[in-house]
Amino acid sequence: MPVPKGSTIDPVRTRAAILEAATPVLYERGLDGIGVAELCAHLGVSKETLYRHFGSKDGLVRAMLETRSERIARWLAEAIAAAGHDPADQLAAVFDVLQQWYDDPAFRGCAVLNAAAQHHDQTVRAITERHLDRYLELLTGIAVRAGAPDPHTLGRQWLMLVEGATAVAAHHDKVSAGEHAHRAALALLPATAGARG
Amino acid sequence: MPVPKGSTIDPVRTRAAILEAATPVLYERGLDGIGVAELCAHLGVSKETLYRHFGSKDGLVRAMLETRSERIARWLAEAIAAAGHDPADQLAAVFDVLQQWYDDPAFRGCAVLNAAAQHHDQTVRAITERHLDRYLELLTGIAVRAGAPDPHTLGRQWLMLVEGATAVAAHHDKVSAGEHAHRAALALLPATAGARG
């Protein structure tokens, strides 16, 4: 029973449960690939409840994308933090996490970028841009700690590798995509930096 | 007058004209972002004509994606051929073409990959995979001519940079995206190869 029936039992928990359950469904079916009625059936929630908590389908979508973006960034940041102090290890951790994601049978590419490809809504565009900002910040941080002379550019090139690997894994071939991207990212490090010692 | 009115004047020209006119509209509005009626109004064609030539909206979409994929590949191949014999120049030509594309105000990312993000139809997936195959073949060719020891892997890493640069340009910041990706691609060349001399 994902959502309790009674009253004041937990107004905020219902919202969170809806969000949690809607995320994978919207991801695998696509934002416009499922209607509100069928979606509610999957969630075990009535339409009225959904509309009271999110106002509209777009409201749910926006909340879902923001939550997902924040979660991904937190997930990556934790993987980086757990990798110790060596920037090379931190970089390896990033691409390890990515490859694990690619290996998930449900993997269908980046949910946020997929969403942006469908809704060219202004709000969704903003969420997408902020999502890539978060990625960029994490990667630039590694580049700084690695002593790269132009960490901003290196971070951006790493971002391209991350997104490129994700696209290739989603639409072409996921085997070793993370590993190949990782090796490419490493090759950029000594080329741009005078670092490593 | 995009489509002549009379009869046997040219059955194949009508189809081509529809395809040509539909491509930019579907690109900027999104595959599901415009209905058949409005689309036909933009094309200056009646629904009956469209359905006689393409059978369904999906039929039109498939034809459009295949045509677009082939055209992009041909365009890139010509740019490579025009760049002379030096693989480095050929690589530069690829990223030059990409940056020109990014600078187009109508640029909204790769039409084929955007389509795949919306329709997870089997046919669209196949078109997308073939599209990336074409890219990969062109890039691997450059890697071979550059004497890379593992040209297949290098081609794939370049493909990631190409798609990553496109995604970043579409969703984050298009300024210098092609140039940064180009520099990253160059850095991969001496790292993977023992070549250049």
Place this chain on the structure above:
DNA sequence: CAGAGATCGAACCGTTCGGTACGATCCGGG
């Protein structure tokens, strides 16, 4: 134990969708 509030389920609304049908029009080939 009574009331407030959250939820359900289902009916309902207007709109839009992809797709079809039809009569009128226009043209090139025999």
Place this chain on the structure above:
DNA sequence: CCCGGATCGTACCGAACGGTTCGATCTCTG
């Protein structure tokens, strides 16, 4: 000169869409 076929414009279809409403139900709070 006329017929066949491609086209147009429009009306139409059933289904699905996003969203609203309402009575019944349930549960926590006072």
